[in-house]
Amino acid sequence: MHRRRGVGVAAVRKKQETETRYASLADKLEATQEAHVADVISSFRSSLEDFARKHKKKIRSDPLFRSRFTEMCYEIGVDPLQSSKGFWSEMLGVGDFFFELGIKIVELCAATRSANGGLMSLDELEFHLIKSGGAKITQDDIKRAISKLDVLGDGFRVVNGTMVLSVPVELNRDQTVALNLARTRGFLTARHLQAKLNAERAEEVLSNLLQAGFAWLDAPPGEAPAYYFPSIWLEATGGGESL
Structure with a gap:
């Protein structure tokens, strides 16, 4: 019985030693893989910088080319918009481009608020x-620039993918429904909104949007009050001048 117990203990120890060696080997392999990945990323970043220097003018002037370039940057953990200093700003100007665009966005939003x-x-x-600067920009450029304006604490963000909000308020579900419905004609009546919300909620959301300054009220005698959303109305009617 004693010998069998000794054999059993030896087998357990051997198994533990084997598992320890496997664990050590796995750690070494993982460390090697991490080092390899780090080398690959470092090499790719270097190549990306060379590419950026070579195509600097096209990155700044061609919106589609610029969008694809910034996507490549994000894929390897490089944020060309993180600050207005460093390589991307001093050598390439990408950071400056979005920084300057962000300033223009703030100014325009303030002027129309x-x-x-x-x-x-x-x-x-x-x-x-585009009218003020003449530069070729896209809505993707605008969204990227706005994503960096949250440091201002003024609520700058894109809502519903089509609207820019520049005040620190949260739109609730009913308000979002109302704005989406208003995009067709640029205005709403309580009756229009009741197709999506009940009468009480429709009246409440329109009143809240009016109070927040998002809507203007037109209440001619004998007609249902209409709530106009200036920016959406201009878009719906094909207008562009509101400044």
Whole structure:
């Protein structure tokens, strides 16, 4: 019985030693793989910088080319918009491009806030940015620039993929429904909104949007009150001038 117990203990120890060696080998392999990945990423970043230097002018002037380039950057963990300093700014100017675009967005939103309450369609914002600067930009450029404006704490963000909100308020579900419905004609009546919400909720959401400054009220005698959303109305009617 004693010998069998000794054999059993030896077998257990041998198994433990084998498992320890396997664990050690696995750690070494993992470390080797991590080092290899780090080398590959470092090499790719270096190649990306060379590519950026070579195509600097095209990156700044061609919106589609710029979009694809920034996507490549994000895929390897490089954020060309992170700051206005460093390689991407001093050598390439990509950071500066979006930094300057962000400033223009802030200025335009501030200039129109008294008219639209801080809610502007991407189409209108794009129109005014191109008109004021003459540069070739896309809505993708605008969204990337806005994504860096959250440091201002003023609520800058894109909502529903089509509207820019530049005030620190949260739109609830009913308000979002109302804005989506308003995109067809640029205005709403309580009756229009009741196709999506009940009468009480429709009246409440329209009142809240009016109070927030997002809508204007037109209440001619004998007609149902209409709530106009300035930026959306311009987009729906094909207009662009609101400044």
